[in-house]
Amino acid sequence: MVTRFLPRFLPIVAFDQFTFHSTMSTAANILPSPPKRATPPTIGTHNGTFHCDEVVACFMLKQLPEYENAEIFRSRDDSALRSKCDIIVDVGGVFDHEKKWYDHHQLTFKDTFSTIHPNICDDFNIRLSSAGLIYCFYGERVIQSILQRERNVQLSESNLKLAFSQIYRNFINELDAIDNGVPMFEGGEPRYKISTHLSARIGKLNPSWQDTKTDSDERFHMAMSVAGKEFVENVLEVACSWIAARDHVRLALEQAKSVHESRQILLLNTFCPWKAHLDILEKEYDVEGVAKLIIFNEGNSWRVAGVPVTPSSFLGRKFLPTPWRGLRDEELCQMAGIEDLIFVHHTGFIGGAKTKEAALAMALKSIEFVEE
Structure with a gap:
């Protein structure tokens, strides 16, 4: 019996920020009814050394009501797996969605997130692992189940x-790439990013080659708890924070003209992580490269920051004027001709002000300033 670290489902409470219309992907809608077997249901996967992909796949399945009480049967005996299990992942040599067999090791398997969900994203072209397979077909329901249970939303x-797309991007994609041995670089840009190192940490939970006494199944369930906790945290961060931040950045972009006619200054009335969202939304609005500076609140003061060339770049489209850099307080105010300034970083990528008005004046003068 696996000790569940997550509470059971809670009643749904309506939240203004999260309106809901019951929908699922086409793939999810065509799922056949589970075959009737003895209860509880059984999830099958291979025995021996476990890997992050089937660990995460099994955890995701157990977030669904039909599998939440499922037992895990680990074997490489195909006959035993097919006779005992309601669903099989990462073993068996067959991918058949209707039969609920989800192996990806066969040479004929070529599917990626984008081939299964072409209307959601067309740039996820890494071959799926069992984690990616289960996520593609059940991920939307898994996300909703976790949110209902954890936050009642x-x-x-x-x-x-x-x-669904973002969680694949920043969590599952990495697992698919590592499990399939995909090189990170094929040219200048990385094909994927390693942001969790979860695969390596799960791998270390396997018993040592010298350890003949530790129960491998017990370690597998320990690995499910470790991986599952991180997956749930990622779902909550994306659904309850990342999406809200995107909405704030979208509003700032839409209202840019009211701040300055050139649309080069964005105003975030509520601070949030903005760089990655701005990069994506600029493409959506066809205004790439227009925004140069962004103003946001930070505690009891305000900041003016240069928009980077790319979200991770130290190079900016526009930084604060060179004569202001490295100055603070009264000296900075005199040099800039603006009251209530606090500092400008010595590189010019960010500056601080006591009020929104002072920050706006700093941004306006910076836009107009011409470097010698």
Whole structure:
């Protein structure tokens, strides 16, 4: 019996931020009814050394009501797996969605997130592992189940699609790539990013080659708890924070003209992580490279920051004027001709002010300033 570290489902409470329309992907809608077997249901996977992909796949399945009480049967005996299990992952040499067999090791298997969900994203072209396979077909329901249980919220159709894509991008994609041995670089840009190192940490939970006494199944369930906790945290961060931040950045972009005619200054009335969202939304609005500076609140003061060339770049489209750099307080105010300034970083990528008005004046003068 596996000790569940997550509470059971709670009643749904309506939240203004999360309107819901019951929808699922086409793939999810065509799922056949589970075959009737003895209860509880059984999830099958291979025995021996376990890997992050089937660990995460099994955890995701157990977030669904039909599998939440499922037992895990680990074997490489195909006959035993097919006779005992309601669903099989990462073993068996067959991918058949209707039969609920989800192996990816066969040479004929070529599927990626984008081939299964071409209407959601067309740039996820890494071959799926068992984690990616289960996520593609059940991920939207898994996300909603976790959110219902943990926060009593449900996402709207559009926000569910956003969360589904983003969680694949920053969590599952890495697992697919590592399990399939995909090189990170084929040219200048990385094909994927390693942000969790979860695969390596799960691998270390396997018993040592010299350890003949530790129960491998017990370690597998320990690995499910470790991986599952991180997966749930990622779902909550994306659905309850990342999407909300995107909405704030979208509003700032839409209202840019009211701040300055050139649309080069963005105003965030509520601070949130903005760089990655701005990069994506600029493409959506066809205004790439227009925004140069962004103003946001930070505690009891305000900041003016240069928009980076790329979200991770130290190079900016526009930084604060060179004569201001490295100055503070009264000296900075005199040099800039603006009251209530606090500092400008010595590189010019960010500056501080006591009030929104002072920050706006700093941004306006910076836009107009011409470097010698």
